[in-house]
Amino acid sequence: MSRPDTPSTLADWQAMAAGLTLETRAFVDDTFVDAVSAETFTTINPATGETLAEVASCDVADADLAVGHARAAFDGGAWSRLAPGKRKRVLLRLADLMEANKHELALLDTLDMGKTVSSSLGDMAGAIACFRYQAECIDKLYGEVAPTGEEALALVLREPMGVVASIVPWNFPLMMTAWKVAPALAAGNSVILKPSEKSPLSALRLAQLAREAGLPRGVFQVLPGFGHTVGQALALSMGVDCLAFTGSTGVGKQLMQYAGQSNLKRLYLECGGKSPNIVFADCKNLDKVAKHAAAAIFHNQGEVCIAGSRLLVENPVREAFIDKVVAAAERMQPGDPLDPGSFMGAIVDEAQYRRILGYIQMGREEGARLRVGGEALPGPGLFIPPTVFDGVTPEMAIGREEIFGPVLSVFGFDSEEEAVAMANDSVYGLAAGLWSQDIDRIMRVTRRLHSGQVFVNNWAGGDQTMPFGGVKQSGNGRDKSHHSLEEYSELKAVWMSLAT
Incomplete structure (x- = not known):
């Protein structure tokens, strides 16, 4: 050949x-x-x-x-x-x-x-x-x-x-x-x-x-x-x-x-990081935002230091938005890494594979609601599909600890103050994202987030002209x-x- x-x-x-x-x-x-x-x-x-x-x-x-x-x-x-x-x-x-x-x-x-x-x-x-x-x-x-x-x-x-x-x-x-x-x-x-x-x-x-x-x-x-x-x-x-x-x-x-x-x-x-991705109800195109929110955690199998692993959604749109994220996640299944059409590949090794599955089991035991995924794919190879947990609370391990895998934890919030407090309630400060059409809110929240970088109406944007790094234990x-x-x-x- x-x-x-x-x-x-x-x-x-x-x-x-x-x-x-x-x-x-x-x-x-x-x-x-x-x-x-x-x-x-x-x-x-x-x-x-x-x-x-x-x-x-x-x-x-x-x-x-x-x-x-x-x-x-x-x-x-x-x-x-x-x-x-x-x-x-x-x-x-x-x-x-x-x-x-x-x-x-x-x-x-x-x-x-x-x-x-x-x-x-x-x-x-x-x-x-x-x-x-x-x-x-x-x-x-x-x-x-x-x-x-x-x-x-x-x-x-x-x-x-x-x-x-x-x-x-x-x-x-x-x-x-x-x-x-x-x-x-x-x-x-x-x-x-x-x-x-x-x-x-x-x-x-x-x-x-x-x-x-x-x-x-x-x-x-x-x-x-x-x-x-x-x-x-x-x-x-x-x-x-x-x-x-x-x-x-x-x-x-x-x-x-x-x-x-x-x-x-x-x-x-x-x-490390446990990056918050904040979605306010005033977003114009929730379908587009949901696709970005899913890609923010499932790209590279979630093995990303800035992965948007904590999704914070304003409660008036939370249920509808999670449905959209789940639909996007279902289209991001793992496949042969050599296939250019695959969105996700394999988990790097057995130890990381077991670690991720352990956190998924922990999420179930802690009472979070599993919306999609949660089971490893049959071998050969180390493949875990996109996994989404809703109803996550700040004290849950899946909502606080870096998993470094395709596991998304979804939180609800009622006010801007609550969203900022939840986002900053972490030992990490590598990245954060927020989605809103309100420029006053964008400026307020951006300044208050304890993070080395903030992505506004995008996730992981930037080029070589922008510095990359974190604060706190990131x-x-x-x-x-x-x-x-x-x-x-x-x-x-x-x-x-x-x-x-």
Whole structure:
């Protein structure tokens, strides 16, 4: 069977998958190598249960080697002291290579973690756009000249930090990698990437493309492995200057401790969420809003940090609106991730699959009303359909805890004050949404929501110009936009005396 250049059907994607050659070794100092221990771990296709590959399982020794090479590369200056315009050209070349290989990169993420190939292609567009945006920012961010008298010249300079370790999640493997790696590289740092053990394959392919693009030796390295081994080693390393992480709040708290136990490394965290999506009765088109509300939680199987998992609906329209959401959910069933027509794919692994089913059972036991879904689909593969619970109250676990799966909890409210109080009644603050035609209400509620980002009459809108991140236990720091580039640089104040 021939391998299509531009796959567009299930058969095309299956043929492309059959012809893949997978890189499974770590990428250290510009070379693909086995882990020092020679240990490996198995990565599995969750849609079929079949083994994809045995991947190098890195640990402390690998981290030590990579940090040493990253520091030598940084101190050598081939990248850190390269003119911004020249760094830009390399990163734009890498973005072009990603564009040329976007179907392969998308396929790797789909096979590795179960998301639909259509979603993966969308991720690739976002990842490529991120590299291009950050590359174009490099030579457009100026330093400062502070106001002084004639006796002095005061400069504020931006300089790269040094060695940056990026620990990225499995739900948007290459897109989250781009959000962390692109600004860190653009700023002139050496970067060590630790992909999730559940989705390492696209990161290793990216390493091949980075080498082809011309990134100097040791500037970009990839260490596949587990969080409690190589991830912990990077977090505790005295040679890592900055740690960027996307993942659970619990792990984020551990990483903060490791930063304090080691060298007080800079730490940027994008953690969990339980995002409220507020629908007021004055919305003009409830059918359209219901489709968006369903997509906000069921896209990517609900394995989304900003998933609109708490739906707050004004009571006069609640019953009718839930019927519309249920109807939309019934059209969003999981299917073969390689089928471009599938809306949802497979759950990433057995542990996450069991966790989601456990919460669904908990919802039943807590007394919430199951409106649709609730049962796993028969195998092979790990598939859970869209599940909607109505009558959820704030004390229920399904309404408070991050499930990270296709489970929607619906609440009713009677007033704007009640909606805001319910929305803010969470340890998380990553995202929030509100739907209304009343501009005064929109402005009031937007300002009162405790969230790093607010989507008004949409869900998950934005592009590379907008910062992404949370407040409270959803973390700190920001991905995307020029703000992320600033985070991966240090400010240096220079005071020059001009007095004779």
